[in-house]
Amino acid sequence: MADRLVTGRPWQVSGEALVIAMRLTPKAAMDRIEGIATLADGRSVLRARVRAVPEKGRANTALEVLLAKALGVPKSAVSVIAGGTSRLKSVRVAGSPDWLTAAIEKIC
Secondary structure (H helix, E strand, C coil): CCCEECCCCCEEECCCEEEEEEEEECCCCCCEEEEEEECCCCCEEEEEECCCCCCCCHHHHHHHHHHHHHHCCCHHHEEEEECCCCCEEEEEEECCHHHHHHHHHHHC
16 A cells, blocks of 8 residues: 555644544455555545445544544544545544644544
8 A cells, every 4th residue: 555654633623623634444354544645646644544345434434433442532423424435435533623632633
C-alpha cells in the first residue's frame, strides 16, 4: 500500500466536535487503531482495523465503538458522516474540541 506514517493531523474542529479522516480495514485479525498515515494523494488519515465484515454497516458500527472506547466518549458521540461504503471515511466525534484533540493525540 502507498500509505506511510507521518505526523500530520487528520482531524479538524467543526463546532463542538472533531471530524476525523479515517481509513478503515475490515475483516482484520483484531480491532485496533494503527496511527496516522499519508495517502498517495497527500491526505493524512487515521488508520484503523476492525474484525467486523463490511456488510450492512457492521464495520462502520465496529469503528464507531472502537473510536469511542479509545477516546473515552459515549458510543452515541461517534458517527460515520461520510464514506459509509468506502474504506476512506469521515467520522464525527461530539464533545469539547480541546479535550478530544488531547485524547486523540494520546492514541496516535
